[in-house]
Amino acid sequence: MSKISNAIYEIHHMDMIAGRDQWxxxxxxxxxxxxxxxxxxxxxxxQKYDVIGLLGMSIYLIAGFILxxxxxxxxxxxxxxxxxxxxxxxxxxxFFDKVPVQLGFIHINAGVIxxxxxxMKGAFAVVASYLLIATTSIEKICYALRLIxxxxxxxxxxxxxxxxxxxLLGEVNRITQAYSLRAPKQKxxxxxxxxxxxxxxxxxxxxRANEVFESMTLRGYQGEFYYIGETIHxxxxxILYLAIWLGIIFLFRIIPVIIVIGxxxxxxxx
Amino acid sequence: xxxxxxxxxxxxFGYEKGREILKNISLHAGxxxxxxxxxxxxxxxxxxxxxxxxxxxxxxxxxxxGEIPVEKETLPQIREKIGYVFQDSDSQLFMSTAFExxxxxxxxxxxxxxxxxxxxxxxxxxxxxxxxxxKQIFKMSGGEKKLVSIATILSMTxxxxxxDEPSITLDPRNRRNLIRILNSFKxxxxxxxxxxxxxxxxxxRTIIMSNGEIVCDGATKEVLLDKELLEKNxxxxxxxxxxxxxx
Numbered sequence: 001m002s003k004i005s006n007a008i009y010e011i012h013h014m015d016m017i018a019g020r021d022q023w024x025x026x027x028x029x030x031x032x033x034x035x036x037x038x039x040x041x042x043x044x045x046x047q048k049y050d051v052i053g054l055l056g057m058s059i060y061l062i063a064g065f066i067l068x069x070x071x072x073x074x075x076x077x078x079x080x081x082x083x084x085x086x087x088x089x090x091x092x093x094x095f096f097d098k099v100p101v102q103l104g105f106i107h108i109n110a111g112v113i114x115x116x117x118x119x120m121k122g123a124f125a126v127v128a129s130y131l132l133i134a135t136t137s138i139e140k141i142c143y144a145l146r147l148i149x150x151x152x153x154x155x156x157x158x159x160x161x162x163x164x165x166x167x168l169l170g171e172v173n174r175i176t177q178a179y180s181l182r183a184p185k186q187k188x189x190x191x192x193x194x195x196x197x198x199x200x201x202x203x204x205x206x207x208r209a210n211e212v213f214e215s216m217t218l219r220g221y222q223g224e225f226y227y228i229g230e231t232i233h234x235x236x237x238x239i240l241y242l243a244i245w246l247g248i249i250f251l252f253r254i255i256p257v258i259i260v261i262g263x264x265x266x267x268x269x270x
Numbered sequence: 271x272x273x274x275x276x277x278x279x280x281x282x283f284g285y286e287k288g289r290e291i292l293k294n295i296s297l298h299a300g301x302x303x304x305x306x307x308x309x310x311x312x313x314x315x316x317x318x319x320x321x322x323x324x325x326x327x328x329x330x331x332x333x334x335x336g337e338i339p340v341e342k343e344t345l346p347q348i349r350e351k352i353g354y355v356f357q358d359s360d361s362q363l364f365m366s367t368a369f370e371x372x373x374x375x376x377x378x379x380x381x382x383x384x385x386x387x388x389x390x391x392x393x394x395x396x397x398x399x400x401x402x403x404x405k406q407i408f409k410m411s412g413g414e415k416k417l418v419s420i421a422t423i424l425s426m427t428x429x430x431x432x433x434d435e436p437s438i439t440l441d442p443r444n445r446r447n448l449i450r451i452l453n454s455f456k457x458x459x460x461x462x463x464x465x466x467x468x469x470x471x472x473x474x475r476t477i478i479m480s481n482g483e484i485v486c487d488g489a490t491k492e493v494l495l496d497k498e499l500l501e502k503n504x505x506x507x508x509x510x511x512x513x514x515x516x517x
Binding site for chain 1: 323325345346349350352354356358360361362364365366367370374375377378379406408409422423426
C-alpha cells in the first residue's frame with residue numbers, strides 16, 4: 001500500500017475506532033471534551049522541574065487506554081510523526097539552563113530536567129487528544145464544541161476539513177499513481193513537474209470541494225451543520241465520570257501523589 | 271407527494287459571454303414523466319440538469335419548477351422538491367456512514383429525529399440497501415455508493431428526480447437493480463446518460479441534445495431506434511440492437 005493510501009486508511013480507521021460500541025465511546029462528548037481540555041491545561045501548568053508530579057498525571061492516559069480498550073502501541077505508531085516533533089521542543093533547554101542539580105549520585109543540569117518536563121507535557125497533551133478522538137467521532141466532538149458555543153462557522157470548518165483531508169489525499173493518490181505508472185524508473189516525482197502537479201491538485205481539489213458543497217446545498221444546507229441528529233442527553237453516569245476524573249486530576253495536581261505513595265510504601269519497610 | 275412539472279422556455283446559458291453551452295432550450299416535463307436526456311460528450315446535458323436545480327444561475331430565458339421560477343431567492347423551495355444524483359458518488363456522499371448521509375437532508379429541513387429515522391429507513395428499503403444502514407461510506411463499493419446516493423435524495427421525498435449518469439461505474443447486476451429502482455419511482459424523472467439501453471428500459475420519452483440544443487424530443491422507442499438520427503448526433507443504436515451471439 002502506498003504512503004498516501006496508508007494515510008487514507010489510517011484516517012478511516014480512526015473513524016472506525018471512534019464508532020466502536022464501547023462504554024467510554026458512549027460517554028457524553030462534552031464530558032470527554034471538557035476533561036481533555038482541563039487535563040491538558042493541568043499538565044501544562046506544572047512547574048518546569050516537577051517531573052515527579054507530572055509523571056503522576058499519566059494516570060489519566062493509562063486508565064483511559066485501559067477503559068477504552070485502546071492499544072498504546074498503535075497510538076505510538078499513529079503519532080510517530082507528531083511525538084518526535086513535540087519532544088524536540090525542549091531539546092535546547094540543557095544548553096541554556098545550566099544550573100547544576102544533584103539527582104541521587106548523579107550531577108546533571110537543571111535544563112535536562114526541564115527538557116524532560118517539556119517533552120512529557122507535549123507528549124501527554126498529544127496522547128490525551130488521541131484518546132479523545134479515538135473514543136469520540138468527529139461529529140460528536142463538533143457537537144460538543146457547539147454546546148460550549150464555539151462559533152458554528154469554525155466548527156463546520158473543523159468538520160469539513162477533517163472530511164476533506166481524505167478527498168484531497170485521494171486526489172494526490174490518483175495523481176501520483178498516474179505519474180508513477182508512466183515514469184516507472186523514477187523514485188518519487190521529478191522536481192520539473194512539481195509545479196504542474198500541484199496546480200492540477202489544486203484545481204481538482206477546488207472542483208471536488210465545489211461539488212461536495214453543491215451536494216450539501218442541494219440537500220438543504222444553509223450554514224448550520226447538524227452534526228448529529230438528536231440531542232445527546234447528559235446521564236448521571238456521565239456526570240459521575242466527569243466528577244471522578246476532575247477529582248483525580250485536581251488531587252494529582254495539588255498533592256505529589258507518587259511521592260506520598262513512595263513515602264508510605266517506603267515507611268512500611270523502614 | 272404533490273405533483274409538479276418543469277417548464278423551460280428559451281434558456282440560453284454559458285460560462286463565458288459569446289460561448290454558450292446551452293442555446294435556446296425549451297421543454298416541458300409533466301408530472302410522472304420519465305425523460306432520458308442523451309447526447310455526445312460535452313453537449314450540455316449535465317449543465318441543463320444543473321440549471322434546473324439552480325446550481326448554475328445567470329441564464330437567459332425562464333425556468334419554472336411547478337409555479338416557482340428558478341431564481342436565487344427561490345432556491346431553497348426548489349431544492350426541497352428536487353432530488354439530484356451526481357455523476358460521481360464521492361461528490362455526493364460526504365458523511366461517515368450511509369445513515370448519516372441519508373439523514374443529512376431531512377435534518378437540514380428541521381424534521382424531528384423520529385421522522386428522520388423513519389425516512390432514512392424508508393429510503394433504504396426503497397433502494398433495497400437496508401443492510402448498508404450503518405456501513406461506512408469509504409468501505410462501500412462503487413455500486414453501493416451509487417445506491418446510497420439515490421437513497422440520499424429519496425429521504426427528501428422529492429417530486430422530481432434528476433440523475434446524471436446513474437449507471438456509470440455499476441456492474442451488470444447493480445445496473446439491473448438500478449433500472450428496477452428507477453422504474454418503481456412515480457415521480458417526474460430526468461436521466462442524463464450515455465447508457466441508451468438503460469434509457470430504453472426506464473424512460474418513455476427521450477430528448478437528444480447536440481451542440482447545446484435540443485435536436486429531437488419524442489417517444490424513446492422511436493428516437494432511440496432511429497439509427498440515422500442517432501449517428502447524426504454522435505450516438506449509436508442501443509447495444510441490444512446489435513446483439514448477435516456467436517459461439
